[in-house]
Amino acid sequence: xxxxxxxxxxxxxxxxxxxxxxxxxxxxxxxxxxxxxxxxxxxxxxxxxxxxxxxxxxxxxxxxxxxxxxxxxxxxxxxxxxxxxxxxxxxxxxxxxxxxxxxxxxxxxxxxxxxxxxxxxxxxxxxxxxxxxxxxxxxxxxxxxxxxxxxxxxxxxxxxxxxxxxxxxxxxxxxxxxxxxxxxxxxxxxxxxxxxxxxxxxxxxxxxxxxxxxxxxxxxxxxxxxxxxxxxxxxxxxxxxxxxxxxxxxxxxxxxxxxxxxxxxxxxxxxxxxxxxxxxxxxxxxxxxxxxxxxxxxxxxxxxxxxxxxxxxxxxxxxxxxxxxxxxxxxxxxxxxxxxxxxxxxxxxxxxxxxxxxxxxxxxxxxxxxxxxxxxxxxxxxxxxxxxxxxxxxxxxxxxxxxxxxxxxxxxxxxxxxxxx
RNA sequence: GUGGGUGUAGCUCAGUUGGUAGAGCACCGGGUUGUGGCCCCGGUUGUCGUGGGUUCAAGUCCCAUCACUCACCCCA
Numbered sequence: 188x189x190x191x192x193x194x195x196x197x198x199x200x201x202x203x204x205x206x207x208x209x210x211x212x213x214x215x216x217x218x219x220x221x222x223x224x225x226x227x228x229x230x231x232x233x234x235x236x237x238x239x240x241x242x243x244x245x246x247x248x249x250x251x252x253x254x255x256x257x258x259x260x261x262x263x264x265x266x267x268x269x270x271x272x273x274x275x276x277x278x279x280x281x282x283x284x285x286x287x288x289x290x291x292x293x294x295x296x297x298x299x300x301x302x303x304x305x306x307x308x309x310x311x312x313x314x315x316x317x318x319x320x321x322x323x324x325x326x327x328x329x330x331x332x333x334x335x336x337x338x339x340x341x342x343x344x345x346x347x348x349x350x351x352x353x354x355x356x357x358x359x360x361x362x363x364x365x366x367x368x369x370x371x372x373x374x375x376x377x378x379x380x381x382x383x384x385x386x387x388x389x390x391x392x393x394x395x396x397x398x399x400x401x402x403x404x405x406x407x408x409x410x411x412x413x414x415x416x417x418x419x420x421x422x423x424x425x426x427x428x429x430x431x432x433x434x435x436x437x438x439x440x441x442x443x444x445x446x447x448x449x450x451x452x453x454x455x456x457x458x459x460x461x462x463x464x465x466x467x468x469x470x471x472x473x474x475x476x477x478x479x480x481x482x483x484x485x486x487x488x489x490x491x492x493x494x495x496x497x498x499x500x501x502x503x504x505x506x507x508x509x510x511x512x513x514x515x516x517x518x519x520x521x522x523x524x525x526x527x528x529x530x531x532x533x534x535x536x537x538x539x540x541x542x543x544x545x546x547x548x549x550x551x552x553x554x555x556x557x558x559x560x561x562x563x564x565x566x567x568x569x570x571x572x573x574x575x576x577x578x579x580x581x582x583x584x585x586x587x588x589x590x591x592x593x594x595x596x597x598x599x600x601x602x603x604x605x606x607x608x
Numbered sequence: 609g610u611g612g613g614u615g616u617a618g619c620u621c622a623g624u625u626g627g628u629a630g631a632g633c634a635c636c637g638g639g640u641u642g643u644g645g646c647c648c649c650g651g652u653u654g655u656c657g658u659g660g661g662u663u664c665a666a667g668u669c670c671c672a673u674c675a676c677u678c679a680c681c682c683c684a
Contacts, residue, residue: 193675245682249609267684296684301609303678312684379681390682445683454684465684492684518643551636553644558634566643 194308204507206497210293212339213313217291220332222315225290227271233263239270239479241446243387250298264297268314269472269488270479276318277481286319286484305463311493318476321485323423326451326471327431329489333455333467334433336491340500342457345466346434349453350409350441351421355474357414362388364407375402389442408439417450424451447472451487459499466499467491511541514561516552519569526567529575
């Protein structure tokens, strides 16, 4: 038997309907706010990600699926979507005609991590990106969209955590202050933190090791070191969120793993998935367009972890399946032939109908109708084809299923109840 | 990359100090029935994850390996 690759998974019928539901809710919401779908390739030149995400991130250093194609060029399965969307924005010169562009995209990403709950090597994200809008309104809108999306999916325990990472003007001052603080407490930190303190001291802030948390409790907060512009931006975001009635928490430990983030960052966590608690996250990346070769352009976006979101929504145990409206239990060769014709006609009329393609016992066919959760069952023998035709006309002409037509059709539940439980 | 747990039928699992592989559900056929639920009878399904080793004998003990899973790490 050939098995699928470690960390990859099948999304089977039954689960797919839930994914479709989530997608439909997301698409409708984004469309209502003027976000347009963009579909970008799954494979890009490696340099797009190494430059966009950051050479020294874990993603680029050890998690990307990178390989040479036949001509020897090094290409990579996309580990995230933002870099590709920004690349498309630059390549198609959106900045020239109208720099303000709002996109969304939904699709698979690839990272070679060790699989665990809510984490796969091929995972799906819902991405929203807004380019060319520097004003804090858009930060607020994205957080609002995220909260609304989760709300419409009945995800309740989701509060946005927000922070500001500052900008290239003010972050160096904070970084210095943080480094000084960390260096004074080197021996209190775990080995991971001592290692990463040099390269990315901000990551020490969100280390989960108790000793580190303790040692970092009094660490300087980025929000105390923001320049005037960044401070004003962050204050406006907070004011507008409050004005919209969105509950949020300022989390000064909130830093993000990708190098391109600036100013506003946000995450949404949930307790439903154990350690993989982040279900969505995003932030502003005002330098990224320029870094990838475009003109200086503001940018902000978020990603929703689709797999995790689907697992959370699945906990609600709602039924998104679309069972057949009718099951035709045909007894005898003539009835089978007629039933096949009816299934075709009703299917073309938009009414999903199931049947056994084999002339099996009524018991076997009824079991299958039950398993498929068919709304109605038509039992028809070789001598009852005329009644079946009448049934067909009724169903094809309107939504109403005539119950009890010639005694042939009844809902399963009615029949079972009549049989006396 | 590191650590823990788990691998036996389609599913959930049992399997004693090592002695020829089991149950329930599901599936298929039949009986009963107002041709169906319930009930009754019968039947199919396994390279016991894989490969080695110990042994007269391994699902069981040992080693390796793979997969799944949870956590670390990282991230959404």
